Amino acid sequence: DQQVKQNSPSLSVQEGRISILNCDYTNSMFDYFLWYKKYPAEGPTFLISISSIKDKNEDGRFTVFLNKSAKHLSLHIVPSQPGDSAVYFCAASVGAQKLVFGQGTRLTINP
């Protein structure tokens, strides 16, 4: 039972454009959501997070949006840069306990 789903295995975006990565979840008890970024041969690194009491959190080029009624979150990257090419995982937790990860989306930024 996949509680956190990333339905797009891959996404290709032109440099300078907006990248939008999507994530859906089924457990309404999740109260904290995170995005991690992973380069090949490295472990994932924390990117940005959002609490369930908010609907938007912004950090530089990265913005995460949360739609609780739709159980959906998205990560926007503007403008996209070649160094953003990586696998992105969304994750969720209940009460700051263990994380549940999605399947990941491979983002490729084309010059």
Add this chain to the structure above:
Amino acid sequence: DVKVTQSSRYLVKRTGEKVFLECVQDMDHENMFWYRQDPGLGLRLIYFSYDVKMKEKGDIPEGYSVSREKKERFSLILESASTNQTSMYLCAACKGGNTDTQYFGPGTRLTVL
């Protein structure tokens, strides 16, 4: 920043062998985790530990055990390796009650023949 190291980047073992994957963190964090990453399945939690000598099962603990004798070290043990345990294994550490700052090691690519 926390540094999390894993004993091997690549490992090849035979079916039935006992396998030890070691993870060490250098920032005195209470929580440590073992995940496996497989294509199309993302990261799945195998075991985690909130303190020395404490362990909790994650979502897929079958076929695995763990050991945490010291705060900085968390070991994953495959008692009798099988081919379906071929995977990328990732260790992570974070402060207590603060799961957003999980720091990951580089991973161990295990192949079981």
